[in-house]
Amino acid sequence: MKISELEKKSGISAHTLRYYEKAGLLKASQRSANNYREYSQDDLATARFIQACKHSGFSLAETGALLAIKGNKDQHVCAEAKIITHNKIKQISEQIKQLKNMQNTLQKLEKICCGGAESAEFCSIISALEGEQ
Template sequence: MYLIGELAKQCNVTSDTLRFYEKNGLLVPSGRSSSGYRLYNDDNLAQIRFILKAKQLGLALDEIQELLAIRLEATKHSCAEVKAITQSKLNIIDEKIAQLTDIRLALKSINDACCGHVDEDASHCSILSALAELEEKKD
């Protein structure tokens, strides 16, 4: 059994992080000590590691909570349910990558068009002009 500080140290997170997960329903202590301290077991340790790995992959807390619920009752769920969650996240990431690619291309285009001369004052800067034109087209 672990106290909250010991579990936090094992997972390389803060006690506040564990309290946050508990408050948001991602973590349930396995019990309380006679003094009222939260107690955690190896299942809780594995659960925190699962949460941290899912966060590394960009999953939101609600998605992680859904995956944890499926994991706890795995025999009542299918792999298709789990895959639907990750596929949805992949679709969102693909959309963001496409948007960022478009932004990068537009920014590179106006950056490349700028002479960048130190001698020339910014009133003639093609980047400022391009941004102003984009704003006018937006309105």
């Protein structure tokens, strides 16, 4: 199948499929005589796997590692995929913690501001961000 058909079947744009190819995650099974990419059902499965990784929050590097495990299951152990997943969970947990801290800070800033129509010279949020409060 050509890239346009892979795009339709996978739901991934042709631009993104080409990006995945440049990143080394996806490779067309073959090239036609006129140098068009030709994709197989296995390539479609790989594209869907990459998309599932993306939706799960894995980076391109992590996706590449998971693809390597998927491609050579007999050469890898389940623990490898679990470590990648565990590390992603730790990373996301840290991001959630940082976002909650940001949210708390913003809520405090919002509470100290009257939100009135007076000049921003007296705005508590601006002052707090300037370090005056």
